[in-house]
Amino acid sequence: MSSLSVDHLIGIKHLQRSDIELIYKTAENFKDVINRPIKKVPSLRDITIANLFFENSTRTKLSFELAEKRLSADVINFSSGSSSVKKGETLIDTVNNILAMKVDMVVMRHPNPGAPYFLSQHVDAKIVNAGDGTHEHPTQALLDTFSIREKLGDLEGKKVVIVGDILHSRVALSNIYCLQKMGAEVMVCGPATLIPKYINELGVKVSHNLREALNWCDVANMLRIQLERQDMAYFPSLREYSMMFGLTKEILDSLDKEIIVMHPGPINRGVEITSDVADSGQSIILEQVENGVAVRMAVLYLLAGKIERES
Numbered sequence: 001m002s003s004l005s006v007d008h009l010i011g012i013k014h015l016q017r018s019d020i021e022l023i024y025k026t027a028e029n030f031k032d033v034i035n036r037p038i039k040k041v042p043s044l045r046d047i048t049i050a051n052l053f054f055e056n057s058t059r060t061k062l063s064f065e066l067a068e069k070r071l072s073a074d075v076i077n078f079s080s081g082s083s084s085v086k087k088g089e090t091l092i093d094t095v096n097n098i099l100a101m102k103v104d105m106v107v108m109r110h111p112n113p114g115a116p117y118f119l120s121q122h123v124d125a126k127i128v129n130a131g132d133g134t135h136e137h138p139t140q141a142l143l144d145t146f147s148i149r150e151k152l153g154d155l156e157g158k159k160v161v162i163v164g165d166i167l168h169s170r171v172a173l174s175n176i177y178c179l180q181k182m183g184a185e186v187m188v189c190g191p192a193t194l195i196p197k198y199i200n201e202l203g204v205k206v207s208h209n210l211r212e213a214l215n216w217c218d219v220a221n222m223l224r225i226q227l228e229r230q231d232m233a234y235f236p237s238l239r240e241y242s243m244m245f246g247l248t249k250e251i252l253d254s255l256d257k258e259i260i261v262m263h264p265g266p267i268n269r270g271v272e273i274t275s276d277v278a279d280s281g282q283s284i285i286l287e288q289v290e291n292g293v294a295v296r297m298a299v300l301y302l303l304a305g306k307i308e309r310e311s
């Protein structure tokens, strides 16, 4: 297969395994490109991309912008905090005004689940979801699974535990979909209050015991507690959370196998993961960030191939 089955990247849920394999294969080629002395290719020279960020971001925003520039696209950036959204402009008006400037693709992060889907139904541009509320963060899952595959060779049969605030995490949901489509087994681990009630419908294992989960897995993906999305107290204190679910070097070294440690960032050092674990040889956190550029180049390149061009 040389083309994606979808016109927009709204979520991993809508992708087929063959789409994910195509994205990995294309990302491998772009990873070679960005490790060359000349890191740029002309693939998207005639394409204009708008990065619309209605919510804070460091990694995703910079990674998409770099990916777009490496592909030679024209790039415009929008952050809602410094925009006319503050004056009451609606999402659709904001986007239509940006599209009137002849934009071909939109990369959007938004606090509301479904906002990228809504956009894909109402505007004539390819949409890439860069994280929509607690729903999905598809490029994060693609870069996470690409990084595991790079380390372990294959995802089939691998055991991955996602630890932490599953309830509020778009990274968790996209990773669950992606890992399962690629044949991995998934466990989620955290306090019962931070595991969603619908979790059984997703076909994952559940544990409330970090040591048990770590003994089971090949890979541990440690998530941040999303205090900004929590409207009530889900656990007594961060200190208690950290004692029950924080990954320390002592726990890591006590396991009878060497597992891989991941984190999508931003890290809260000393809460979900200690510094010596985050910076250890078992951590692939910075490899995830590096792979993010190649994976996002692949997604943009493949979606741009679906733009109908005037002759």
Ligand code: CP
Pocket (backbone or CB within 6 Å): 056, 057, 058, 059, 060, 061, 131, 137, 140, 264, 265, 266
């Ligand atoms: N992983 C991730 O989405 O990080 P940012 O919020 O910094 O983009």
